[in-house]
Amino acid sequence: xxxxxxxxxxxxxxxxxxxxxxxxxxxxxxxxxxxxxxxxxxxxxxxxxxxxxxxxxxxxxxxxxxxxxxxxxxxxxxxxxxxxxxxxxxxxxxxxxxxxxxxxxxxxxxxxxxxxxxxxxxxxxxxxxxxxxxxxxxxxxxxxxxxxxxxxxxxxxxxxxxxxxxxxxxxxxxxxxxxxxxxxxxxxxxxxxxxxxxxxxxxxxxxxxxxxxxxxxxxxxxxxxxxxxxxxxxxxxxxxxxxxxxxxxxxxxxxxxxxxxxxxxxxxxxxxxxxxxxxxxxxxxxxxxxxx
Amino acid sequence: xxxxxxxxxxxxxxxxxxxxxxxxxxxxxxxxxxxxxxxxxxxxxxxxxxxxxxxxxxxxxxxxxxxxxxxxxxxxxxxxxxxxxxxxxxxxxxxxxxxxxxxxxxxxxxxxxxxxxxxxxxxxxxxxxxxxxxxxxxxxxxxxxxxxxxxxxxxxxxxxxxxxxxxxxxxxxxxxxxxxxxxxxxxxxxxxxxxxxxxxxxxxxxxxxxxxxxxxxxxxxxxxxxxxxxxxxxxxxxxxxxxxxxxxxxxxxxxxxxxxxxxxxxxxxxxxxxxxxxxxxx
Numbered sequence: 080x081x082x083x084x085x086x087x088x089x090x091x092x093x094x095x096x097x098x099x100x101x102x103x104x105x106x107x108x109x110x111x112x113x114x115x116x117x118x119x120x121x122x123x124x125x126x127x128x129x130x131x132x133x134x135x136x137x138x139x140x141x142x143x144x145x146x147x148x149x150x151x152x153x154x155x156x157x158x159x160x161x162x163x164x165x166x167x168x169x170x171x172x173x174x175x176x177x178x179x180x181x182x183x184x185x186x187x188x189x190x191x192x193x194x195x196x197x198x199x200x201x202x203x204x205x206x207x208x209x210x211x212x213x214x215x216x217x218x219x220x221x222x223x224x225x226x227x228x229x230x231x232x233x234x235x236x237x238x239x240x241x242x243x244x245x246x247x248x249x250x251x252x253x254x255x256x257x258x259x260x261x262x263x264x265x266x267x268x269x270x271x272x273x274x275x276x277x278x279x280x281x282x283x284x285x286x287x288x289x290x291x292x293x294x295x296x297x298x299x300x301x302x303x304x305x306x307x308x309x310x311x312x313x314x315x316x317x318x319x320x321x322x323x324x325x326x327x328x329x330x331x332x333x334x335x336x337x338x339x340x341x342x343x344x345x346x347x348x349x350x351x352x353x354x355x356x357x358x359x360x361x362x363x364x365x366x367x368x369x370x371x
Numbered sequence: 372x373x374x375x376x377x378x379x380x381x382x383x384x385x386x387x388x389x390x391x392x393x394x395x396x397x398x399x400x401x402x403x404x405x406x407x408x409x410x411x412x413x414x415x416x417x418x419x420x421x422x423x424x425x426x427x428x429x430x431x432x433x434x435x436x437x438x439x440x441x442x443x444x445x446x447x448x449x450x451x452x453x454x455x456x457x458x459x460x461x462x463x464x465x466x467x468x469x470x471x472x473x474x475x476x477x478x479x480x481x482x483x484x485x486x487x488x489x490x491x492x493x494x495x496x497x498x499x500x501x502x503x504x505x506x507x508x509x510x511x512x513x514x515x516x517x518x519x520x521x522x523x524x525x526x527x528x529x530x531x532x533x534x535x536x537x538x539x540x541x542x543x544x545x546x547x548x549x550x551x552x553x554x555x556x557x558x559x560x561x562x563x564x565x566x567x568x569x570x571x572x573x574x575x576x577x578x579x580x581x582x583x584x585x586x587x588x589x590x591x592x593x594x595x596x597x598x599x600x601x602x603x604x605x606x607x608x609x610x611x612x613x614x615x616x617x618x619x620x621x622x623x624x625x626x627x628x629x630x631x632x633x634x635x636x637x638x639x640x641x642x643x644x645x646x647x648x649x650x651x652x653x
Contacts, residue, residue, distance in 0.1 A: 135482060137648070157389050161484040171475040175409040176402065187398055188485040190389050211409075231483070 087146070088113045088235050088266040089134060094143035096129050103129045105290030107143075111268055113234075116261045118281030119270040122365050126290040127270035128168065131239045134268065135165050148235055161189050164233030164265075168240050170220045172227065174213035178204050181212065182226050189231035202226045202256055218249035225256060229265075236260060238269035242276060254279050274361045288365040298357060305364060306355040311335075314349035328352050395489035400496025407497060417463055417501070421455035422508055428577060429517045436579070440611035443579060448513030449607045450576045453600035455509050456535065457542045457567065459501040464494060464546030465563035472649050473556030481647040491547070498543045506535065519607055527606050530623065534602035537630035541595040544637025551644045570596050580604075581615045588617055595633045602626045 089111035096104040104126040111117040119127050132138035133145060136152030145151060150159050172181055182199055186192035199208050202222040207215060215223065221241065228236060238257070242250045250273075257280055261267055271277055277284050278298045286294040286301070294301055309328040313335060314320055325331050332352065339347045355363075407413070428451075429444035436443055471477050480490060513519035522528060546563075553562040573591035575583050580600075583591075591597040604612065605621030613620050 137478065137482065157484040157486065160482065161389065165479075165482040167475065167479060167482075169475055171479050173402075173406055173476070175406045180402070180405075184398060184402055185483060187390055187395055188483045190484075227479075 086113060087111060088115075088148060089117070089268060090144075090146040091130075091134075092144045094130065094133065094145060095141045096126075096133065096138070097141055102290050104133075104140075107287065107290070107292055109285065109292075111266065113266055114261075114264055115282040116257065116267040116269070116280050118277040118284035119268065119287060120272070120274065120277040120281075120284050120361070121270075121287040122272055122367055125272075125287045125365070127272075127287060128239055130287075131237055131268070131270050135163070135237055136160075161231055162234045164228040164231060164236040166224050166228035166236065166238045166241055168243070170217075170224060172212050172220070172223055175211060177209050177211055178215070178223055178226075179208045181223065182230055185227050186230045191232055192230055193232045195230070198226050198230045201229070201259065203252060218245055218252075221245065221249075222253065222256070225253070229260060233265065235266045235268070238267065240270055240272065242271070242273065250276070274358050278357060286361060286364050293364045294360075302355075302357050302360060305360045306357070308355065310351075310353045310355065312349065312351040312353070313347050316348075320349070389484055389486075392486040392488045392492065395485060396492025397496070399489050399493025400500075403493045403497035404500050407501065417459060418505060418508065421451050421458055421505065422512055424454075424577075425451040425509060425512060426516075429513075432579070433517075436581075436612075436615065438611075439615050440609055442518065444517040445513075445519050445608060446579055446604070446612075446615075448509065448517055448519045449604040450580075450600040452506055452509050452513075452603050452607075453538065453574075453596055454571050454576045455505040456502050456539050456599065457570075457596050459505050460498045460539050460542040461546040461549070462563055462567050463501070464498065464543055465549040466559045468494075468547060468550035469553045469559035469563075470556035472550065472646065473559075475649075477647045494547070495543065498539060502535070502539050513607075522606060530602065531606045534599055534606070534626065534630070537627065537634060538595055538599035538602070541630050541633030541637055542599075544634065544641050545595070548637060548640040548644055551646055554650060570594055573597075574600060576600060579615070580617070585617070592629075595630055598626045598629045602630075 087110050089109055091107060091109040094104050094107045094109075095102065107126070107130060109117075109119075109130075119130060121127050129138060133140050134147050134152055136147075136155050139153060145153070147155075148159065148162055150156075152159075152163075155163075176184075178199060179195065183195045186195055186198075196205075199205055202225050204219060204222055204226065207219055212220065212223065225238075225241070228238070241257075242253050245253065254276070257267060257269070261280075267280075269276075269280065281298065283295070283297050284301075285292045294305060296304065308324045308326055311323045311325060311328050311331045312321065323331055332347075332350070335347050335350070425447055429447040432443040432447070434443055435441070436446065468477075477490075481487075510519070510521065514521055522531075549563055549566075550559070553559040570591065571577055573583065573587040574594065574597035575588065575591065576596070580588070588597070601616065601621060602623070604616075605623065605626075616622070
């Protein structure tokens, strides 16, 4: 059990998966430590869901080694499933049952479930406990999905784009649920295409694009490592807008001052010096910069 | 997976007792029944369809059947019980499971430590409850409106019991098998209903058995419905009505054989074809 020895909750090496001739995951390595919240950030179609589905054991892989809680998800048994909680991307709970009925029923699948009332409270559905699922709003259904994912008391929780389609308030509420679980010691792996979400929740994250990991680290590290270049913008005398990316913006500005200084009373037209936000870094890393 | 650290940290957590298939299956069944009755439209439709058809056919064709000592109405009651059982098992399961697969209900269950057999046990309980209710309603209508005489001998009821159990099981397994055919939940009802409709014609449900052309009956004889109906005619009709049968008798031995064969064959078919994910989920 090499992964147990190395203390990793999730250990993925050289993961590949193609659909037809299109590679969806093209050589991904992941190392998730026990107890951390790990984010997989990337645009739609980057291979996030495929990766998570392989971790769940619901999709076969073409190549690579995958170990989740010390076992290969492709051949894992019921005892393994009892330790891994899954929150799916789509809602599929039975519409005619109530929240409490559904959570209680799922609790029966597990050897040591969490108390149903506690789980419903944790996701903030106590007032809706006796409502039929069909009467819930989208955000409430999503929280029920989380309840079903955690009722077994998992050691690892896999969340696939949990807040897609949420309004900002519901998203913040959801984040607090994830933080609470993390505080209790649950290891969390979540995919998202919201940078803000990764920044708010993840202890560490990988950015993936076109099936590969393009950056790895904690959010501050990423900003520092990939965001050290500042952008200097100005307008030339003939009216064209110019942009320069540089690690020494002061020198660029000094050069500009000497160019413009004598002619126009020291003002450089349209001068703007910017440090990239994490969002800029993210967009640059995932090759989406032009889409802004 | 070799232990490189001298085997000091071999992961052997204390064996946890996972819940058993029977107990989870029982709960699953209770929940299935609950959902069935809460979903009123579906419940009413599944139940009412055979009853309405019985009412129509048995009211339109009600004359005495020559040389059989029965009315055509009585013939319809027996046949419609067979069709009713097939509708709550084959048709209901075929459509419901296809939809559950398409809506990822199955995939979600597969992501939990639920024993897979518990899901099927749940369906068995559902089909058993709805099948018994359907039969009771049809018998009540048949006895009160269409002069069907309920048998008094325990032997007849024993026959009824085994035809019911074997027929229901075989049709349910066929329903599970056909649920893998439709590409999506939306197309499920057409994929399931059309063959069922055809089968009801060639098995002598809608058209009296002595009117259906021989080649059609031969085709129908390949499937369980014809044999269920034949068994029920044996239970609910007088001996004189045997004259209408293709073979001139109720052929209980053959009824049992074909239905049992469908139970075994259906199980093999299910084990070989059942999928927890829809095709596009890979």
